[in-house]
Amino acid sequence: xxxxxxxxxxxxxxxxxxxxxxxxxxxxxxxxxxxxxxxxxxxxxxxxxxxxxxxxxxxxxxxxxxxxxxxxxxxxxxxxxxxxxxxxxxxxxxxxxxxxxxxxxxxxxxxxxxxxxxxxxxxxxxxxxxxxxxxxxxxxxxxxxxxxxxxxxxxxxxxxxxxxxxxxxxxxxxxxxxxxxxxxxxxxxxxxxxxxxxxxxxxxxxxxxxxxxxxxxxxxxxxxxxxxxxxxxxxxxxxxxxxxxxxxxxxxxxxxxxxxxxxxxxxxxxxxxxxxxxxxxxxxxxxxxxxxxxxxxxxxxxxxxxxxxxxxxxxxxxxxxxxxxxxxxxxxxxxxxxxxxxxxxxxxxxxxxxxxxxxxxxxxxxxxxxxxxxxxxxxxxxxxxxxxxxxxxxxxxxxxxxxxxxxxxxxxxxxxxxxxxxxxxxxxxxxxxxxxxxxxxxxxxxxxxxxxxxxxxxxxxxxxxxxxxxxxxxxxxxxxxxxxxxxxxxxxxxxxxxxxxxxxxxxxxxxxxxxxxxxxxxxxxxxxxxxxxxxxxxxxxxxxxxxxxxxxxxxxxxxxxxxxxxxxxxxxxxxxxxxxxxxxxxxxxxxxxxxxxxxxxxxxxxxxxxxxxxxxxxxxxxxxxxxxxxxxxxxxxxxxxxxxxxxxxxxxxxxxxxxxxxxxxxxxxxxxxxxxxxxxxxxxxxxxxxxxxxxxxxxxxxxxxxxxxxxxxxxxxxxxxxxxxxxxxxxxxxxxxxxxxxxxxxxxxxxxxxxxxxxxxxxxxxxxxxxxxxxxxxxxxxxxxxxxxxxxxxxxxxxxxxxxxxxxxxxxxxxxxxxxxxxx
Numbered sequence: 001x002x003x004x005x006x007x008x009x010x011x012x013x014x015x016x017x018x019x020x021x022x023x024x025x026x027x028x029x030x031x032x033x034x035x036x037x038x039x040x041x042x043x044x045x046x047x048x049x050x051x052x053x054x055x056x057x058x059x060x061x062x063x064x065x066x067x068x069x070x071x072x073x074x075x076x077x078x079x080x081x082x083x084x085x086x087x088x089x090x091x092x093x094x095x096x097x098x099x100x101x102x103x104x105x106x107x108x109x110x111x112x113x114x115x116x117x118x119x120x121x122x123x124x125x126x127x128x129x130x131x132x133x134x135x136x137x138x139x140x141x142x143x144x145x146x147x148x149x150x151x152x153x154x155x156x157x158x159x160x161x162x163x164x165x166x167x168x169x170x171x172x173x174x175x176x177x178x179x180x181x182x183x184x185x186x187x188x189x190x191x192x193x194x195x196x197x198x199x200x201x202x203x204x205x206x207x208x209x210x211x212x213x214x215x216x217x218x219x220x221x222x223x224x225x226x227x228x229x230x231x232x233x234x235x236x237x238x239x240x241x242x243x244x245x246x247x248x249x250x251x252x253x254x255x256x257x258x259x260x261x262x263x264x265x266x267x268x269x270x271x272x273x274x275x276x277x278x279x280x281x282x283x284x285x286x287x288x289x290x291x292x293x294x295x296x297x298x299x300x301x302x303x304x305x306x307x308x309x310x311x312x313x314x315x316x317x318x319x320x321x322x323x324x325x326x327x328x329x330x331x332x333x334x335x336x337x338x339x340x341x342x343x344x345x346x347x348x349x350x351x352x353x354x355x356x357x358x359x360x361x362x363x364x365x366x367x368x369x370x371x372x373x374x375x376x377x378x379x380x381x382x383x384x385x386x387x388x389x390x391x392x393x394x395x396x397x398x399x400x401x402x403x404x405x406x407x408x409x410x411x412x413x414x415x416x417x418x419x420x421x422x423x424x425x426x427x428x429x430x431x432x433x434x435x436x437x438x439x440x441x442x443x444x445x446x447x448x449x450x451x452x453x454x455x456x457x458x459x460x461x462x463x464x465x466x467x468x469x470x471x472x473x474x475x476x477x478x479x480x481x482x483x484x485x486x487x488x489x490x491x492x493x494x495x496x497x498x499x500x501x502x503x504x505x506x507x508x509x510x511x512x513x514x515x516x517x518x519x520x521x522x523x524x525x526x527x528x529x530x531x532x533x534x535x536x537x538x539x540x541x542x543x544x545x546x547x548x549x550x551x552x553x554x555x556x557x558x559x560x561x562x563x564x565x566x567x568x569x570x571x572x573x574x575x576x577x578x579x580x581x582x583x584x585x586x587x588x589x590x591x592x593x594x595x596x597x598x599x600x601x602x603x604x605x606x607x608x609x610x611x612x613x614x615x616x617x618x619x620x621x622x623x624x625x626x627x628x629x630x631x632x633x634x635x636x637x638x639x640x641x642x643x644x645x646x647x648x649x650x651x652x653x654x655x656x657x658x659x660x661x662x663x664x665x666x667x668x669x670x671x672x673x674x675x676x677x678x679x680x681x682x683x684x685x686x687x688x689x690x691x692x693x694x695x696x697x698x699x700x701x702x703x704x705x706x707x708x709x710x711x712x713x714x715x716x717x718x719x720x721x722x723x724x725x726x727x728x729x730x731x732x733x734x735x736x737x738x739x740x741x742x743x744x745x746x747x748x749x750x751x752x753x754x755x756x757x758x759x760x761x762x763x764x765x766x767x768x769x770x771x772x773x774x775x776x777x778x779x780x781x782x783x784x785x786x787x788x789x790x791x792x793x794x795x796x797x798x799x800x801x802x803x804x805x806x807x808x809x810x811x812x813x814x815x816x817x818x819x820x821x822x823x824x
Contacts, residue, residue, distance in 0.1 A: 001104055002026055002157055005086050008042065011103035012096040014069065014088035018079050023086065028100070028156050030149065031516070032056035036357050036390045038064025043096050045070045046149070051516060053093070054078070060084060069093055084356035094148065101152030108158050112165035113302070116177070117211045118195040120295045121146060121168040127299050128166055131316045133307070136164040146170035149182050157348060161378065169215050172776030178212040188218035189245075191224040192304065193294055194231055212500035217242055220277030222299050225294065227253040250301045252305075258301045271296070277303060283314030286321070287636035294321065307792040308699060321448075323669050327356050328474075329507065331461040334438040335774035337362055338459050341445045347383065349446060351390060357443040358394045358821065359514055360548045361535035361801065364507055365397045365439065367418075368583060369455060371425075371446030372403030380481025384409035391416060398440070402428055402450060425450050433460055460812060461818070465735040466703040468813055469790070470503050470821045472511055474696035479515055481693055485670045486680065493662065496531070497523035497543065498699045498811045503687055503699055504819050505509045513538050521681065525549035525558060532556040541618075542587050543687050544596075550574045550821050554583070556739070559619055563588035563596040565605060575615040582617040589623040589647050591640040591663075597623060607654035620679065621648050629667035629692075635666070641675050653693035666690055689796060689806045700790025701813065703736040705755075705782050706770070718764025722748050725763075729776045732760075734786050741813040742788065743802045747771075750803050754787035755780055 002613065004022045026040040030053065035041065041222045043065050045053030058070055058081065063163065068085045071093050081088060085732040090096040113128065122144045125751060129138055138160040141154040146168040155168055184300075194209055202208040209231060216222050216238075224248035226232045239245050245394035250258035252274075261280075266287045272293075273282045296317055304467045332338040337360065339352040350373060357366055361696055373383060391399060391413070398418035401407060407421040422428040423447075442459060446452035448593045483492065495501075496516045500508035509531050511521055521541045522528045528540045529552050542553060545560035547570045553560050553573075561638045562568040562585050569822055587606075592598030598606050612617070623644045627633035644663050652658065661677040668675055670692055684690065688698040707807040709731050717723030734753070736742050743751075749764040754760075755778055773786070789795040789809070799806045 001028070001159075003086070008069075008100060008779050012069070012088070015069070016083075017076065017087040017089050019086050020066070020084050021086065023067060024421050027096070028153070030097070030153070032060050033359065034061065034351075034392050035065065036351065036354075038066075040072060041065050042067040042069060044091055045074075046097075047071055047073065057082065062636045066242075069096060069785050070716070076749055094119070096410075098148070098152050098179055098183055098529075101155040102160060102185075103186055104182060106156050108165075110161065110163045110165065111187040111699070112167065112184060114181075114184045115168040115186045115190040115192060116168070116170065117190075117214045118208075120192040120291060120298075121170065123292075124190060124192055124298055125166050125168050128296060128302060130320060131299055131303060133235055137162045138166060140166040140351055141168050144168065144170070148176065148179065150564065155183055160380075163777065163802045164483065171211060174207070174211055176674065177211050177670065178217075179215055181292055183636065184215065184216065186219050186304070187221070188305070189219040189222040190298060191216075191222065191231070191235070192298065192502055193225075193291070193495065194228065199808075206230060206234055210238070210812060213238045216245060219245060220245045220247055221305060223248045223250075223298060224306065225249065226253055233696070236555045248301055248305055249299050249693050250297050258297065258304060260297070269359075276310060279310060281310045281314070283310075284316050284318065285678055292322070298381050298437065307461045326822040328675040329351060329360070331443060331818060332459050333434055333461055335422070336437050336439065336459065338443045338456065339441065339443045340460075341443065342456060343448065344819025345371050345445060345447040345450075347373060347378065347386070347559050350387065353443055353445050354390055354394055357396075357441060360441045361483075363441045363512055365440055366395070367398040367400070367437070367440050367442045368396050369400045369402065369428075369442060369444045369452070371452065372405040372451040373447070380405050380409065384412050388412040388415075390666070400432075402446065417438075424456060425452065429454060430567060430823050457610070463704075464738050466701070466788075466817050468503075468817050468819050469700040469702060470507070471696070471698050471700075472507075472821055473643045474688060474698045475508065475511060475686060476515060477696045478693075479517070481513070481695060482669055482680075482685060483664075484680050485673065487676050489678075491660065491662075491679035492677055492688060493519035493521050493541070493681045495521050495681060497521060497527060499685045499815075501684060501807065501810045503810070504821065506531055506536060507821050509538070510534070515712060519679065528553075528558040529556050533557070539618075540582075544589075545571075545712070546576070547571075554580065559584045560587060561586040561588050561596075563590075563598065563624070565598075565602065565609070568606075568609065572613065572615045581614050583615065583618040583777065585616045586619055587621045589621060589644060591623040591643040591647070592636065593626045593640075595624065598647075600647060603650050607650055610651065613653045617657075617658045618651070618655060620662060622652055622662045622681075623647075625663060625665055625668055625675075628665055628671060634672075637672060637675075641672075643720055667692070684807060684810075686754055687810065693795075694742045697791050697794070699795070699810065701735045701736075701788040701817070702790070703786050703788060705732045705780060705784050705786060706735050707733045708775070708780065708782055709733075716749070722763060723764025723772065729763075729774055730778075732773050732775045732780065732786075733761060733770050734773060735769070735817070736771055736788060739768045740817050741809075742766055742771060743804070743809075743812075745802050745804075746798075751798065752793070754790075754793045756784065757792075759793070 003025050025042045027037050027041045028043050030046050043060050044592050075815055116125055124472040127141055129140055139158050145154045148343050167184050171177050190254045248257040250256055252260055264271040269284045269286050270288050271284050294654045300313055328340040330338045394823055399416045400414055401421040402425055410421045414421050480673055494512045496509050499505055520538050523543050525542050528542050541559050543561045588597040590599050625637055628637050648661050660679050662679035664675050664680040664681045669680050710730055711729055712726055713727045715725050738744050742765045748761055749761045751762040752759045753773055758778045760773045760775050764772050789791055789798045795806050795809050799809045
């Protein structure tokens with residue numbers, strides 16, 4: 001984009017608060033962490049219930065940004081601090097961002113495909129790109145940017161050098177789509193699969209379909225599957241109101257635009273028998289699952305509308321491959337961390353991956369392995385100059401470029417401390433030993449044709465076939481859900497003890513730091529030391545402090561929770577001996593949990609000790625609720641709160657200054673909102689476990705099948721011959737056992753695993769490293785993935801089978817089970 005300040009004022013109906021020039025704007029950002037080019041950048045300050053974009057103006061100004069859009073709550077006194085900046089004011093900055101995007105969209109007459117639905121939007125978009133990019137210059141939504149914010153940011157990337165746009169739109173409630181329609185304004189509409197995703201925002205499935213169809217109110221064509229009777233009826237009713245709309249359907253209906261007579265699944269592919277314009281035809285697609293077949297046929301119908309022949313269409317779809325639509329963070333060799341984003345290489349996804357790399361703080365050194373970026377209409381010189389600028393902004397220490405184009409532009413990267421270039425992936429692999437990488441974070445970003453999976457195989461630490469996948473976006477979602485339950489100005493302490501409930505250490509803490517959590521809490525000092533060494537700067541409370549920890553607590557600026565007269569005396573003596581004053585501490589009170597903490601009858605002694613004591617300063621006073629999740633114990637919970645308040649009053653009177661008070665744990669945040677005080681402590685809910693909240697699954701424990709055997713009736717399986725077969729059965733051995741954290745109590749049919757969509761029972765005893773499952777009747781092969789818990793098999797169900805709680809299941813997952821972190 002290239003607009004003057006005057007253009008933006010007109011497009012967004014802004015009021016000028018301060019204007020130093022009529023600068024040209026080429027970039028729009030809403031997140032200060034995503035700054036690549038300070039010059040010619042407009043920062044749109046979005047405002048939420050807890051954070052304001054205006055809080056980041058000063059830092060951005062120092063980084064060279066000179067253009068800001070604010071709302072009517074902006075403090076005009078701040079203008080004095082930024083004399084060289086342009087400030088535009090609007091009533092609602094999100095609405096203004098959307099107006100700017102709609103204005104920008106209208107500058108480009110080339111066709112745009114708009115995709116909406118419940119599932120498959122991103123896959124359809126990426127597959128259409130794969131199928132069409134040889135014939136079109138395509139601009140598309142980065143990853144799954146389909147929200148009220150993501151859509152305008154995507155549209156603002158449109159340029160005249162493209163001749164086709166593909167954008168997706170997602171909604172979660174009524175009256176959202178009309179806004180996205182004005183921004184995308186699709187000529188061609190695609191309705192993907194309609195399911196239960198985001199159903200909570202609608203009264204019925206039909207209401208959700210009707211809302212999604214609003215995206216196509218001015219479209220020429222709508223492509224959809226007519227096999228679902230409710231979808232078909234709703235689409236036909238929509239057509240009555242929008243007569244310009246041409247309906248192109250695929251389905252079993254003989255009159256369909258692409259009429260499907262049969263779908264025959266094989267071992268690795270599916271044969272489609274169909275008719276189009278009275279021509280009978282058959283072709284193969286390289287998938288056998290229903291979702292992929294659905295999405296492929298949507299793509300086929302789109303290609304036929306765009307003028308592709310059946311022959312060309314069928315040849316193209318056979319080249320489709322499943323997409324890894326996510327960034328993965330994995331452990332690498334030689335103490336490295338690997339970011340795998342090797343499924344595509346385009347400008348937008350490169351910036352997203354570079355952002356992700358910049359936010360990783362575990363290693364000081366950051367390396368990028370980058371292939372040619374061929375998926376763009378931008379001239380090569382301009383493209384690689386922008387890549388160089390982005391790498392400069394993010395202070396990349398090392399670049400390895402692979403491909404003829406990046407080699408031809410090698411001179412643009414001379415400022416990077418370490419650079420090297422290779423014409424091919426094989427040349428790089430043959431030249432560079434694995435030992436050349438040590439203690440660094442490495443982003444591997446390449447187009448599929450460069451086969452960067454070969455590089456990943458060399459750099460990734462060999463993984464046990466059982467892995468725990470951690471969805472970082474789900475943690476962000478869950479954090480947001482709880483924040484929306486907080487009263488104004490209430491802080492949030494996130495519990496990252498016990499390896500973040502089994503999910504990881506610095507990886508989770510780093511994410512929480514990025515998201516602006518005010519405090520972290522760990523159980524033991526060594527956990528806090530590990531986070532400090534990994535670069536985590538947030539205040540960290542240590543819940544179980546001993547005298548042996550004092551040196552590490554002070555050295556690493558941790559904050560101890562002190563819970564007894566003896567420990568607080570010992571810490572005071574340590575501080576006095578080392579001439580340390582006003583060290584931050586937290587006082588733990590026992591109001592009824594009866595684990596750790598000062599009892600009510602000790603408060604007078606504690607207050608006398610705290611009075612006029614300058615060795616430390618109280619950061620917070622806390623207690624723990626024993627049964628905040630249970631309505632039957634609500635009276636006890638309220639009694640605990642009453643005791644807590646009385647004890648806090650006495651302590652505050654003794655010390656003469658205010659401190660943070662916190663009592664609420666995960667369940668109490670929403671069950672007892674009146675007990676939030678100054679801060680709440682969020683634990684297991686952050687990781688997706690709370691029956692009273694709409695949360696996303698965070699962790700998925702996966703393993704694989706090592707061997708499959710056919711056994712006869714009356715044969716036995718496992719130690720002690722405890723698994724007795726009553727009939728001829730197919731038994732699979734999977735690579736997980738009690739040494740990995742899978743409880744022995746789940747043996748002999750009590751536990752189940754998810755294999756290719758089917759629940760299959762454990763048979764025989766759980767072994768140390770292996771478990772046997774009965775897969776009779778389920779089609780499977782050796783090497784197939786098995787879900788131990790995750791989406792479709794929640795950990796709460798597993799815990800119930802094991803007669804335990806989700807906390808224990810999560811924290812018992814062995815350290816030998818490697819964690820893989822990803823952003824979808």
